Amino acid sequence: MISSQQNWLLLVLRLRTFVALILVLAYFSVMAPNFLSTANAVIVSKHVALNALLAIGMTFVIITGGIDLSVGSIVGLCAMVAGWLVLNGVDLGVGYTVWFNTVEIVGITLAVGIGVGLINGLLITRLNVAPFIATLGTLYIARGAALLSSDGRTFPNLSGTDEMGTASFPFIGSGTLLSLPVMIWLLVVVALGAHYISRRTPLGRHIYAVGGNERGAALSGVKVTSVKLFVYAFLGFCAGLVGIIIASQLQAAHPATGETFELNAIAAAVLGGTSMSGGRGRIFGTIIGAFVIGILSDGLIMMGVSSFWQTVIKGVVIVLAVVIDQAQSRLQARVALAQEAATSR
Amino acid sequence: MRKPGNFRAPPRPPSGDEVFRAEDVTLPRAGGGFAVDHVSLTVRKGEIVGLYGLMGAGRTEFLECIMAQHPASGGRMFVDGAPLVERDVAGRIARGIALIPEDRKRDGLVQIMAIRENLTLSSLGLFTRLMHLNLRAEAARAAEFVKRLTIKVASPENPVSSLSGGNQQKVVIGKALMTSPKILLMDEPSRGIDIGAKAEVFRTMRDLAADGLGILFVTSDLDEVLALSDRILVMANGRISGAFPAGTEAATVIAAATPSFKKDHAA
Numbered sequence: 001m002i003s004s005q006q007n008w009l010l011l012v013l014r015l016r017t018f019v020a021l022i023l024v025l026a027y028f029s030v031m032a033p034n035f036l037s038t039a040n041a042v043i044v045s046k047h048v049a050l051n052a053l054l055a056i057g058m059t060f061v062i063i064t065g066g067i068d069l070s071v072g073s074i075v076g077l078c079a080m081v082a083g084w085l086v087l088n089g090v091d092l093g094v095g096y097t098v099w100f101n102t103v104e105i106v107g108i109t110l111a112v113g114i115g116v117g118l119i120n121g122l123l124i125t126r127l128n129v130a131p132f133i134a135t136l137g138t139l140y141i142a143r144g145a146a147l148l149s150s151d152g153r154t155f156p157n158l159s160g161t162d163e164m165g166t167a168s169f170p171f172i173g174s175g176t177l178l179s180l181p182v183m184i185w186l187l188v189v190v191a192l193g194a195h196y197i198s199r200r201t202p203l204g205r206h207i208y209a210v211g212g213n214e215r216g217a218a219l220s221g222v223k224v225t226s227v228k229l230f231v232y233a234f235l236g237f238c239a240g241l242v243g244i245i246i247a248s249q250l251q252a253a254h255p256a257t258g259e260t261f262e263l264n265a266i267a268a269a270v271l272g273g274t275s276m277s278g279g280r281g282r283i284f285g286t287i288i289g290a291f292v293i294g295i296l297s298d299g300l301i302m303m304g305v306s307s308f309w310q311t312v313i314k315g316v317v318i319v320l321a322v323v324i325d326q327a328q329s330r331l332q333a334r335v336a337l338a339q340e341a342a343t344s345r
Numbered sequence: 346m347r348k349p350g351n352f353r354a355p356p357r358p359p360s361g362d363e364v365f366r367a368e369d370v371t372l373p374r375a376g377g378g379f380a381v382d383h384v385s386l387t388v389r390k391g392e393i394v395g396l397y398g399l400m401g402a403g404r405t406e407f408l409e410c411i412m413a414q415h416p417a418s419g420g421r422m423f424v425d426g427a428p429l430v431e432r433d434v435a436g437r438i439a440r441g442i443a444l445i446p447e448d449r450k451r452d453g454l455v456q457i458m459a460i461r462e463n464l465t466l467s468s469l470g471l472f473t474r475l476m477h478l479n480l481r482a483e484a485a486r487a488a489e490f491v492k493r494l495t496i497k498v499a500s501p502e503n504p505v506s507s508l509s510g511g512n513q514q515k516v517v518i519g520k521a522l523m524t525s526p527k528i529l530l531m532d533e534p535s536r537g538i539d540i541g542a543k544a545e546v547f548r549t550m551r552d553l554a555a556d557g558l559g560i561l562f563v564t565s566d567l568d569e570v571l572a573l574s575d576r577i578l579v580m581a582n583g584r585i586s587g588a589f590p591a592g593t594e595a596a597t598v599i600a601a602a603t604p605s606f607k608k609d610h611a612a
Contacts (some may be wrong), residue, residue, distance in 0.1 A: 200480070209455050224434075340507040
């Protein structure tokens with residue numbers, strides 16, 4: 001029989017990321033004065049937004065049973081592409097240079113991000129390279145390309161000019177709409193879109209099916225190749241967006257932008273309940289995971305804890321999350337088995 | 346309690362028009378020779394064709410060729426007389442072919458997904474308009490199939506892995522039927538399920554045939570092939586080595602299934 005105790009435990013475990021969020025929020029509001037102010041909430045959200053955007057894309061990739069190590073490098077490459085276009089335009093080589101306005105620059109940069117994501121997807125699906133290796137390769141290639149684009153230097157002063165139509169470029173990273181930063185709005189739009197895809201479209205169902213049993217999904221008529229191409233391209237899109245936001249926010253593009261971002265994105269996804277073995281995960285879980293990580297590091301800074309300790313604590317939280325996740329799957333399977341055994345008798 | 350073991354089909358009216366035809370289907374083997382060696386066969390509407398043979402006779406591979414699992418395969422296939430040109434599984438499902446694989450765990454189900462999600466996995470297009478999945482219509486359809494196939498579940502939202510083998514097999518069958526197939530390919534449909542569920546699966550097969558579905562099923566169980574089939578085909582060494590009407594003696598069928606090594610060595 002299923003005890004009500006088991007059901008309670010299961011509910012708490014299911015909502016664990018949420019519980020963790022409330023715990024860290026409560027802890028820091030008591031320990032750090034000013035933590036619960038609106039101003040601080042906006043600051044924390046801005047810190048979280050970039051990681052959350054990447055983690056959303058990463059969640060899809062991990063649900064299909066893959067992994068993408070190249071996101072940080074795609075962020076760097078896209079920041080450099082945006083910086084290049086704002087600063088230099090495109091030299092056609094006949095003494096004529098094409099300049100682009102902000103919208104066009106955003107479009108081209110996103111296309112570059114999607115393109116690198118598609119290369120990842122093609123390597124994995126068409127050439128059968130393991131995701132870990134394929135994206136490790138593109139990690140180096142994209143980072144190398146970013147460094148080559150400026151010879152390792154920073155593109156400075158990306159404030160844009162009115163005559164080129166790029167004066168609005170800094171708005172993406174530092175502007176506000178309805179008193180909220182633009183990047184928060186971008187996060188909201190991408191998060192809602194991704195949630196919709198995951199729960200209300202055949203594509204979303206296919207993403208889960210591919211991660212749960214790739215062969216079984218293929219035999220059921222799921223186009224596994226297209227599904228995988230989509231998830232890597234979508235993550236490339238997210239990375240492109242983050243690259244643009246960073247270049248715009250700093251009004252400068254540095255080729256080392258985005259280093260280790262991939263690890264933070266994976267951490268947020270895992271903390272949010274995404275299973276590394278594929279088939280399980282939720283977009284909102286991931287976003288809460290990103291907030292737990294963000295609040296943890298910002299809160300610890302406000303309390304004056306050494307950043308070295310922060311790194312240790314972050315690691316402990318991630319490992320704990322996975323341990324609890326394992327316990328939950330076991331309990332869930334047991335409860336379902338008990339239920340079904342009760343009916344078939 | 347149903348009496349197990351008595352699967353003999355009642356006499357049925359002669360079958361209808363041809364619904365599926367395979368001509369000279371081949372699948373080259375890696376080490377030379379053919380795993381499926383120029384197999385030709387037809388299945389009519391409302392007919393249950395049993396494909397009997399020993400392990401490694403090429404029966405599973407033949408079904409996989411029909412389901413577009415082997416890009417290297419050759420030959421021609423027709424559904425309702427029209428050539429089957431689609432190269433991917435989704436296309437073949439759309440043409441009315443459904444496969445119930447031998448290995449439920451590996452090929453048939455996504456174990457961690459819900460019973461509902463497994464049932465509808467091949468037919469999501471039915472509930473989709475402009476990319477939007479109508480979850481209510483999907484749940485209703487899944488509930489309908491749970492009832493129709495008498496799948497015993499506490500909730501269609503539980504993971505399919507919590508079901509017994511027989512009920513899991515019914516989910517696989519339900520998934521195939523939801524695509525409204527014209528021809529159903531079943532690979533060892535009774536493997537790994539208890540005797541009661543077996544009888545139910547066989548009764549389901551006969552009901553489906555009575556409704557006009559063509560069924561081609563692979564089995565290694567002699568009693569099963571003799572009891573269920575309207576027509577018995579035997580495969581050995583990748584070739585069709587015998588074709589018999591219902592009611593053929595067991596010994597004749599076994600003889601056809603035995604690979605004739607002498608002939609092979611001579612060849």
